[in-house]
Amino acid sequence: MSYLELAGLQKRYGNSVAVDDVSLSVEQGEAVALLGPSGCGKTTTLRMLAGLIEPNHGTMTLDGNEITRLPAHKRNMGYVFQSYALFPHLSVGRNIAFGLEERGASRSETEKRVQEGLALVRLSGLEQRRPKELSGGQQQRVALARALVIQPSVLLLDESLSNLDAKLRDAMRHEIRSIQRTLGITTLFVTHDQVEALTMCDRIAVMHRGRIAQIGSAEDIYDRPATRFVAEFVGRANVLPLARDAQGRATVWEQLVPVESAENADLFVRPQRMRIVPVSEPISGDTARLTGRVLRSVFVGDHVEVLVEGAGGQLTVEMPSGSAAPAEGSEVAIVWPRGESRVFAREAS
Amino acid sequence: MTASRRLPLLLIPATLFLLAIYVLPSLGLFRNAFNEVGPTGAMVEAWSLETWRATFHDSFTFELTLNSLWLSAVSTLIALCMAYPVSLFLFRTDSRFRGLLAVVAIMPMLVSGVVRVFGWLAILGDRGLVNTTLQSLGLISTPLKLVFNWTGVTIGLAESIMPYMILALLAGFGRLDRTLEEAARSLGASPFRTFRRVTLPLSLPAIALAAGLGFVLSMSAYITPKLLGGGRVFVLATEIFEQATTNTNWPVAAVLAIYTLVLLLALLVVSNLVARRLQR
Numbered sequence: 001m002s003y004l005e006l007a008g009l010q011k012r013y014g015n016s017v018a019v020d021d022v023s024l025s026v027e028q029g030e031a032v033a034l035l036g037p038s039g040c041g042k043t044t045t046l047r048m049l050a051g052l053i054e055p056n057h058g059t060m061t062l063d064g065n066e067i068t069r070l071p072a073h074k075r076n077m078g079y080v081f082q083s084y085a086l087f088p089h090l091s092v093g094r095n096i097a098f099g100l101e102e103r104g105a106s107r108s109e110t111e112k113r114v115q116e117g118l119a120l121v122r123l124s125g126l127e128q129r130r131p132k133e134l135s136g137g138q139q140q141r142v143a144l145a146r147a148l149v150i151q152p153s154v155l156l157l158d159e160s161l162s163n164l165d166a167k168l169r170d171a172m173r174h175e176i177r178s179i180q181r182t183l184g185i186t187t188l189f190v191t192h193d194q195v196e197a198l199t200m201c202d203r204i205a206v207m208h209r210g211r212i213a214q215i216g217s218a219e220d221i222y223d224r225p226a227t228r229f230v231a232e233f234v235g236r237a238n239v240l241p242l243a244r245d246a247q248g249r250a251t252v253w254e255q256l257v258p259v260e261s262a263e264n265a266d267l268f269v270r271p272q273r274m275r276i277v278p279v280s281e282p283i284s285g286d287t288a289r290l291t292g293r294v295l296r297s298v299f300v301g302d303h304v305e306v307l308v309e310g311a312g313g314q315l316t317v318e319m320p321s322g323s324a325a326p327a328e329g330s331e332v333a334i335v336w337p338r339g340e341s342r343v344f345a346r347e348a349s
Numbered sequence: 350m351t352a353s354r355r356l357p358l359l360l361i362p363a364t365l366f367l368l369a370i371y372v373l374p375s376l377g378l379f380r381n382a383f384n385e386v387g388p389t390g391a392m393v394e395a396w397s398l399e400t401w402r403a404t405f406h407d408s409f410t411f412e413l414t415l416n417s418l419w420l421s422a423v424s425t426l427i428a429l430c431m432a433y434p435v436s437l438f439l440f441r442t443d444s445r446f447r448g449l450l451a452v453v454a455i456m457p458m459l460v461s462g463v464v465r466v467f468g469w470l471a472i473l474g475d476r477g478l479v480n481t482t483l484q485s486l487g488l489i490s491t492p493l494k495l496v497f498n499w500t501g502v503t504i505g506l507a508e509s510i511m512p513y514m515i516l517a518l519l520a521g522f523g524r525l526d527r528t529l530e531e532a533a534r535s536l537g538a539s540p541f542r543t544f545r546r547v548t549l550p551l552s553l554p555a556i557a558l559a560a561g562l563g564f565v566l567s568m569s570a571y572i573t574p575k576l577l578g579g580g581r582v583f584v585l586a587t588e589i590f591e592q593a594t595t596n597t598n599w600p601v602a603a604v605l606a607i608y609t610l611v612l613l614l615a616l617l618v619v620s621n622l623v624a625r626r627l628q629r
Binding site: 073089 | 524526528529531532533534535536537538539540542543546547550551
């Protein structure tokens with residue numbers, strides 16, 4: 001049995017089901033992201049884990065002990081809230097000391113651990129400040145230190161970086177990841193930001209409509225999406241509608257593609273997995289190929305996006321910047337390895 | 350003129366109104382405080398400090414002051430103990446009846462003070478609801494004295510200021526964020542400890558605001574002490590009325606009125622300072 005086990009968790013609000021049959025195993029020291037759009041049930045799952053709401057069904061087990069009905073204050077979970085939830089009437093030091101005091105730690109022990117916590121998040125010397133005198137990034141770090149000094153069994157981060165500006169978010173991402181690794185603390189990280197999930201966690205659970213759509217490593221999720229939702233939500237994808245020719249073979253843009261023919265389905269290919277080659281270039285057997293006309297190329301810093309139009313649609317190819325972009329209006333061939341494409345049925349709407 | 354410079358024009362109607370019905374009469378009151386009462390009992394124009402001297406040398410004035418302060422403090426405390434949980438409930442509830450419940454909570458404000466007092470007489474009187482119930486249960490043999498004394502006035506006052514205090518608490522609860530309580534819980538604080546260390550400290554500004562308001566309303570209340578006190582309860586407000594109407598001693602009434610006003614202003618300043626200190 002894993003360190004942390006969620007089994008068949010369900011949470012209903014009236015007639016709507018916020019979380020439906022969520023099961024997840026997390027090993028000790030592992031960082032797992034719950035990734036999904038707003039309303040997918042990821043925060044609800046995290047809050048059930050913290051004991052802030054009760055599930056209607058299912059169980060949660062921590063280190064072999066069932067914690068499903070244990071009140072929040074007895075769970076020893078470090079929760080970092082999206083809004084940080086620092087106590088405005090207490091100084092930074094007293095905020096960090098809060099959990100230690102509730103555990104009856106001695107004065108000297110509390111003082112020592114508060115100093116360690118401040119040092120860990122590089123805020124030493126600010127313990128007398130009030131939370132509102134700190135910047136957003138500093139508040140975030142106080143919230144992190146406050147959750148970490150109680151030496152929680154599991155660290156729960158709820159969209160913890162979403163209130164920071166882009167640059168700070170980047171820095172905090174690496175900082176939290178390195179603290180997580182150094183302390184070896186089991187972490188669940190709720191986010192709607194795929195970059196956060198991909199860079200900060202060992203495994204990612206993509207959630208959709210209250211269920212886990214796929215669990216896996218960043219590579220699994222990105223390169224081998226299990227469902228259409230995962231393919232669309234994580235990263236960018238060209239969605240090419242599949243059709244059939246007279247012989248029943250699969251086509252895109254009225255050109256044959258080497259996939260199993262399917263009714264009401266689309267072909268998904270990542271823009272980075274595609275290459276643009278001259279129309280005359282021959283292809284090998286395990287390569288798929290389409291031809292089209294270059295609409296325009298857009299330079300986006302680290303890569304060039306090339307928009308190509310064919311009979312019945314458009315697609316985007318990402319080329320490394322520095323490579324020569326094809327001229328607008330020119331006829332080109334787009335190729336990709338057969339293994340890089342996925343076929344997903346269209347959702348009944 | 351820019352729109353923002355024209356903004357103060359919005360204050361003109363209220364200013365004129367208050368000038369006519371409040372500021373000018375107040376000046377008249379101020380003037381009266383320095384007049385004298387002639388041998389016939391009628392007021393004569395003068396610039397004399399005699400009424401002031403006599404009033405503040407009269408131990409009855411200080412008895413009245415203590416009565417008023419004590420009555421207001423006890424009523425405010427009782428009302429606060431009842432209003433705080435109600436306000437917290439109204440602030441927190443997700444019930445779709447929240448609006449309705451809020452209206453119910455402040456409903457007493459919609460009833461005239463006199464009507465409310467008669468309601469209390471029907472409940473607290475010798476043959477009222479409380480006494481007849483207790484007697485029929487055999488818990489008491491003779492009726493408890495619940496009206497026409499301090500007990501009745503305190504109960505009546507506490508009830509009449511409660512709706513105002515509920516509104517003041519609701520307005521003051523701005524910083525009470527439920528996430529903060531969740532944070533405390535996640536850090537190991539029991540529900541009671543969470544209330545002690547987070548909810549209560551963060552609602553202190555609201556409590557100061559509501560207590561200040563309740564106190565001022567109790568100090569200036571006249572109907573309840575007069576009617577529920579049955580002539581046995583003497584406070585500043587009842588005495589001012591007595592002096593102005595029964596005794597037609599306007600200078601004394603004016604001096605007591607100004608004195609009460611200064612007391613209230615001082616209390617408001619203190620409660621404001623406390624609230625502001627707690628806000629930080």
